[in-house]
Amino acid sequence: MSSLKADTPFQHTGRNVAQLMQTLLYALLPGIAASLWFFGFGILINIVIAITFAVLAESAMLRLRNRDIRAHLSDRSALVTALLFAIAIPPGSPWWLVALGILFSIVIAKHLYGGLGQNPFNPAMCGYAMLLLAFPIEMTGWHIPNEVINGPLTADALGIPITTAEREFLSPLGWNGFKQALLLAFPFAASSATDVKEFVDGLALATPLIEFKMAGKSALLAARESGASLFARDSETAWEIINISYLLGGLFLLYRKVISWHIPLAIISTIFLLAATFYAPGSVAIYGTPYLHLFGSATMIGAFFIATDPVSAATTRPGKLVYGIIIGASIYSIRVWGSYLDSIAFAVLFGNFCAPFLDHYCRPRIFGHGLRGKPRPTDGTIKP
């Protein structure tokens, strides 16, 4: 049993950065699994490409900076960046898009500022924002294999009886879905004319913010009322279930005390309050319900996983609350009054801008000091 450590103070919790990152990776798993279930292999291919390039870029940069590669890679921060980035990128994006983004994240947003702990901006979101500005068309389509949405759904709608084998064939998790996802990521691999045709035909576009579908009522509720399965791939509950999965992951992080409650709570309540304020039943199409804003988009992953990146966020408790409010307000404003469909990246980057300022001005009162940081004036009287 080891209970002490070698230098003063001689005791330690035993928690280290690698463990924190590991917990974060575990917490992302439910959300990734849900995405995989609903949208097919696109997200997995994104993750593989992103992790490959992230590890390569991280090793190269560590080498250039004369750092111990193994020691620094083992902190798993590059993995976390890669995973968060891969989740944010639309599934079915071509490989070069993912590679470019993650290279920008690791090389420019992280290492050129001095590596882990020194980057003023969230690296994953830097890469995402760069891609969004440089490749708006590639980045705004949510490409998923045709079968996912149109396969069983169309068949059912037309009343064509399909066998289990066919359903398997049409499933996004089937071999065909995998092939299509691969083709989307690596278009150059399409060798024959049929493949290309399949490839072109196999695109469906779904926006992350399924505004109109969810405008009136939660899709989950609707699906339950109509007796449809919540996990059926043809249902419209996908985004809600994915968001709930990320919410569960986030609660797990809170439970394990990897993140504090301040930032997620501030973001979620700000978005909720703003949405509730501006939402009017007559104008649903414009502003959307509070529920839509919380569960119809990437709000949960943003609030629990992206905005809480400790390096680039505010670190004081009051600072974290203000930081969350700024991000929440930005998310809502950009979504509703801006021209981008989803806005986590810009909102978080804007919050990162404010973080050093918040850390300086939102400091807790030091024990034994007055509010302004000066020692409290005293007349020597007793104040029990």
Next chain:
Amino acid sequence: MSALKQFAAKYFGEDPVFARRTFGGIQPPTFKEHSLRSRIMSSPIPPQLTIPIGPGNSGEISLLVGIGERVLKYQKLAVMTFYAEGRSEVPVHAPTSGVIISIEDSVVADHSQQQQRCITLASDGHDEAKKIEGQPDYVRLGSAGIVSKIRDAGIIGMGGAGFPTADKLAGCGDAGPEFLIINAAECEPYITADEALLRERADSVVMGAKILKQASAARRCIFAIEDTKPDAIAALQQALKEQLSIAAFCELVLIPSKYPAGSERQLIQCVTGIEVTTGLHPTENGVLMHNVGTAYAVYEAIVNGKPCISRFTTLCGQALKTPKNFEVLIGTATDYLFELCGIEPTNKQKSILGGSLMGNELTSDKAVICKTTNCLIAASANEIPASAPEKACIRCGFCADACPSRLLPQQLLAFSRTSDTTQLLEHGLFDCIDCGACDYVCPSHIPLVSTFKESKTLIENHEQSLLRSDYWQHRFQFRQYRIKKEKDQVLSRKKEVPEQPVQIAEQAPNTQNNEADIISKEQASRDIAAAVARVKARRDEKNK
């Protein structure tokens, strides 16, 4: 709940004592059970005792004995008079009878582990004691009498700070503080000296607290103890019940177990709600705090008349076969105590002085127990794993959540690395109490407290050098001024030269000056004659 109680206190006139929530803190595993398995053992008299008097540079030492002299137990050996403001003298006494064999510097097991002037005493084994006289009816002594007895007994704060108890009592003033808190929290892992003392001698501690209350004229006396020490709490409750004859004289508060709950200012806030202002002494905010060890020493000094010649020290760690608490004579060498606990020297990796969080590595096994040595840990190789490498700060803020002073260690670290003194001061560097809670939780294994200590030293040195340079600049400027003034005077005198003849001409008829001169000359010659006569008379007396 606490808000409710406060509300009740406000409207029903009573003011119950309860533990309030304090900020930050950590809950490390405490490993206290090992040393609590056996009872307190009075350590046998070692063949040689090296009794520390005090650091020679912080005060004046007056020796009352010489080398080769035989001394009796309880005999006063030396007195240390401190230069520091608010501290007066602290005497040291012989822990046993024997012969003084040397007086020289030696390493002392206190937090700085520096060389101190020590008296080495070879015990003769008879343990022959000087006659001492106790005063069980302490009320008759009066406040001043108690304080002077405590001063005479050489009692200093047994909790670790080592401030002379008599001076602390005298610093309260005549009005007396509102609260006297007896600190039995003992929140640091491994240390069990106070707990063991309460478990076995709670009566004496309560008596000591009563004496302290009498001496300080405090209105209320509160015992604060962590709620995870059931045996000590039971003993204390029993003792308080028995001594309840003096109506409602003491209250007992159970505080939640958390490190550093026993830190002076944190405990005051927890127990009384008073947040002691930075830069002020707690007594200035109406609170006086003493350790249970101090209370026991006071009891011994007043009721039994015994000066402070021993203390309670915990010995623990996996390299010891029988970890336990000792009532150990001041001046015992640490390796002698380790031997008593059955140390396995091959197994010992490191000795730690103090608890696991605020302790330091014991640099010498020959170091001697002083009045503030509360714990010694002999850690085995298994107990200490290889140290984890330091990583970059990821600003997770765990340290800020753990800091009991509500500081922001992550910010202080950044400013320490850039030596940004202004920001360090603004972020409260000097409010850091070195508790090590931030180090404990840091996932990057950054040595935060040592970094802050370095910064503090740098800033203090810088300030001192500024003061020194101010002083020398002032002296230099004054010298320049003096030289210039002298030159000016010479110049002005030279200017006045042509006018002098006129003045002399004017003064010439005035003979009074000359007369005065003559008178003074006569006077001088008379004085000289008288002096010569006196010297002669004295010489004659001597010759007779």
